[in-house]
Amino acid sequence: MVSSTSAKKQLWTTLEVPALRKKYYAESLGKAGGQKVAWCSNGVPSEILDAMDINAVYVENYATVCASKRLSSGFCRAGERAGFSQDVCGYARILMGYLLGGDDVPEAPYGGLAKPDFLVVNSYSCDSRVGWFATMSHTLNIPLYVIDSPYQPLGGCTEVANAVYTESQLEDFVHFLEQQTGTKLDRGKLREKVELARRANDIQVDIYDMRKAVPSPMGAGDAYTVVWPGMYMAGTKECDEFYERLRAEISERIEKKIGIVPEEKFRLLWSGLPLWYNMALLNYFEDFGGVVSIENLYFRYEKSLPSQHEDPLKDMAISSTLRRPYASDIEQRAQLTLEVIREYHVDGVILAYNPSCRMMYILQPELKNILDRHGIPNLSLECDMADERTYSEGQIKTRLDAFIERMLSRRGEGK
Amino acid sequence: MERLMQVRSERHQVAREWKRQTGKKVIGVFCCDVPEELIYAAGMLPVRILGSHEEATEGDLHFPTNVCPYPKSCLDQALKGHYDYLDGVVVPNVCDMIRAMYGAWKLNAGIPYVHFLEVPQRISPHGVEFFRQALVQFQGLLEEISGNSISSESLRDAIDVYNRNRSLLREACELRGKRLLSGVELQEMVISSMLMPKEEHNQLMSLYLEEVRQRSPATDGVRIFISASMLDDTDFLELIEECGGSIVADDMPMGSRYFFHSVDSAEEPLLALAQRYLNRIPCPRKMLPQDRYHYIQETMAGFDVQGAIIHNLKACDCHLYEYPYLKEKLEAQGLPVLFFRGEETEAELETQRDDIEAFIEMLRG
């Protein structure tokens, strides 16, 4: 089956992440009993929860942790026993498996998660999430709050209406949190958090920009790891400092022309989710001179807008109208993908088809059609991001090898 | 009834003919979330986009295998040229797969206007206002396509015509509950209502209901409640009724979800539309299962339901997540539940027959 699992990390700064993550989970689990625990989906602003001293646990991240520790099969099976179809999001099945347990369920990484008092989900990325959180709310018999996000920017509503609605959602959310905790949100404290998160975002935008360099200073093997603090520790000094160190290291590598491989023969874009249980696939091309030099899932396109309002919620609402790489329609996704291909000197694209991540999955064939029309070599890899039972070494390697042969043959080095 | 059935089976010819005779435009809509009144008020004909049992050879080039087959089939029909008469298509933000139709139609279907209608996923006063804003955008576009401005009066007229249709369908629904009308017949009425001018449908319905009221109730069928993610023809319902079931209540997009609630004609029209479309029987995407269940109970109330059949198309996440909850609640109410995960192919119907027959036998006891 799967031989090696974790990606080879090339940057010193990346190596800090596992320790940060471990510490983060340990702290979350060890927090005092009086503090409320919120299980959250991605896209729930941690700045607000932090400012209200709520222990925010991001369960999708935990699902990827379980997958990367090669525990997804056991958890998924338990989730399916609870009535979840295999069609349903792998993250959801893992978490439901973790919640419902059973004799064959593996031991939970990091000693498990703090028990939640309530749940919060953001509707912006997919239907699955809301359905999954609703199920957990029913199973655990605790309240669920849904932050509804407009499916902007498709011209369905004006930007103003989008921002107004988003603001109303954040206001209602704060109100919900105030009810749950019995304390008022200190908006001054939130402002500090938002400013810190802003800085971390802007450094990350810089880093993305620097990754256009040839040879590639940081590949996807590192990149999927270094997004972690920005997603789960935004609004802390630690997070900002981490990205400053990362930016410095990348800048040094660019100056000294240190790449991922000795001679960069082809550069790839990984589109979609990685296979969390086999991140080593991201390094697979390196023996042949290929580098996955960029990935577009967590891409940060735009620097933060300057703060304009006294109320930080207003600014947060406006910031949410910035470009996002996912949850966008196919035209936008294609346009952003083509832009990345051009600016990052990409020679070929790996299109990950993660069937249980419907939102990523459903748009990939059209993206493939568009890449084909532009003459950009691409490879479709069908494999779930979390459920490793969908992985077949032979089938995957055949596709990767053939794609490498094709990439090399374009350089006149092939068979 | 023949006329209604004909409208469904010859829907493309019906729309083309209407267009030729009136010289007006036809707008395709997805799902129950598009206020058709606005299209009507702009002097255009709204038609519901339906799929087919046909192999989606063209749709397969644009969507992967494991997705909800209904939208894929709709796109397939468009790519095969069956929807070439449409002047515009409205795609509401109702689920991942439907919203993917926006890009897919825009890029591939060759239809002049494809509009994305924003719909909040959560029902709240802010959501109503947000949806009203989206309707302002939508109205502007419809005025552009039709060349007509939509006045408050014309919109009020449209609301009256549509409310009349809803009350006729609700009456039919009552008659179905009393088993004067079959589940298949009601489904024919609902689907044809989505495909033809509403005044004409109102006239036909009035005549038809007149007849139905004279009937004597069927007594032999087992009373079934059906919940479905999307059944865009009558085949599955026919199968249930052939097997001895008698559908008396439903939770379906091509059923109660379409007509159960009316628009408040006293309210400012756009606001009234926003309120009504968000407060109709929602699909599971818009509401948490515990909240949605009230609507389901309301549709069943008084019809002495004996068993429930749930039909979800494969990979329909919203319904798949809700299913365990729905099953638990229905069973707690003493209703046995039969579940199908559909593929939207003709051949699968035959494989479902045995299960339905056995289920009905079991209910008969």
Add this chain to the structure above:
Amino acid sequence: MIVAGIDIGSSTSKAVLMDSDKVLCYSIVTTGAESVKSAQLVLDEALNAVNARRHEISYIVATGYGRVIVPFAQDTVTELTCHARGANWLFPSARTILDMGGQDCKAIRCDEAGRLLNFMMNDKCAAGTGRFLELMARVLGIPLDKLGELSLEAHNDVKINTTCAVFAKSEVTSLVRDGKDKRDVLAGLHSAIAGRVYNMLRGVGIEPDLVITGGIGKNIGVVRKIEERVGMKVLIPEEPQIVGALGAALFARDSSTVKEERNGELDKCQEATLDHS
């Protein structure tokens, strides 16, 4: 000079031996649980046919699903690149190749020299693969190698809408139970497969000539349906299963620097030689 191409597929292993300009012989064995043994077995069988010994082979290239476990191969190349090369060598006019193997189905585009230009493979769905047909053969109770001919006797193709193995199984079961003629059901299944692979072919762009390789190439029923669907005549190698191994042998020949003349021993296996035209 003798070179060898070995193709370890998921259901069968194939070996082709070549000298500098022609195929000497080939062998096909079932891939067992231990792929390494299958590789040895299939090569030894081929060697026996020409009375040659392992050390006489100057270069070996392995391909197929199990290419990495062939211990005695000097190089590995994927079956996509090999099928392109092999099919193009057999039919120099070949530009599009459809390889229908046991586990995977692949649409391949190549240039005039047989170089891989583009390819598309089936997703998780098993439609168009040997394992799908094997399953259907079992459900219908018909030997696998009889499917093609039998389906040609169909009078009324049954419409089968799904090529999902799971659903097709229940669909086929109920069709047979309802008294549908198995030949008509088979023809329907073959049509459904043709529909699936047609879309894969469209994904890479169909340019004539089209060659079908792999085990399913022997199923005349599927081939006819694909021809109908694509609207062109399909070229089928005499032995479609060995095209991958043939491509591998051609790569081995490229790499081989040893040039030995062994013509004397080769006449014995002329009957096994493939027609190069």
